[in-house]
Amino acid sequence: MADVYEVVSLAKIEDAASGGDEVQVTLRRKWAEQDDGSYAPQVETASGGVAGAATDNGPAWTSLHKNVNSADATGEVAITDAPTAGQKIVLTDIVISVGTAMSVTIKEATSGTVMLGPYYMAANSTIQVTPRGKGPKTAVADRVMNVDASAAGNITVDSWWHSEA
Numbered sequence: 001m002a003d004v005y006e007v008v009s010l011a012k013i014e015d016a017a018s019g020g021d022e023v024q025v026t027l028r029r030k031w032a033e034q035d036d037g038s039y040a041p042q043v044e045t046a047s048g049g050v051a052g053a054a055t056d057n058g059p060a061w062t063s064l065h066k067n068v069n070s071a072d073a074t075g076e077v078a079i080t081d082a083p084t085a086g087q088k089i090v091l092t093d094i095v096i097s098v099g100t101a102m103s104v105t106i107k108e109a110t111s112g113t114v115m116l117g118p119y120y121m122a123a124n125s126t127i128q129v130t131p132r133g134k135g136p137k138t139a140v141a142d143r144v145m146n147v148d149a150s151a152a153g154n155i156t157v158d159s160w161w162h163s164e165a
Helices: none
Strands: 004-015 021-033 039-045 050-052 064-070 088-098 102-108 114-121 125-129 145-149 155-164
Touching: 088 102, 088 114, 088 145, 102 155, 114 125, 145 155
Parallel strands: none
Antiparallel strands: 004 021, 021 039, 039 050, 064 155, 088 125, 088 155, 102 114, 102 145
């Protein structure tokens, strides 16, 4: 695989060495091949200098994504697949779009334990929820997470999650 770059950040900073002139700094993420054949991100400046080498290539899990598009999510609809056997779901990111004004709640299946929300949403609105730190985790192994809407209407849920013990 050839090195792949993606823009991470654009910023203007004051350059003390040039008497206070502003300079634009572009940070890019470079996916570089490791000794074991895997790829890891490395952030570098546009001029090629390393801005911060990753010391943690992320957790040893596989992140999965599931999209649910339901005309009526009242009565709970699964937003994740089943976790790896014997493990729990950890929700890392979710994007919810609704066509009708409603509240939207993310729950653990079977128990009905509220994991996120409720989120009170206006008609034709979208929200993104990215929990700080570790995302909500099901209390019981082998359970999925569901979305529950307060009213019938169009709803789309994009969820990113992983399994862990």
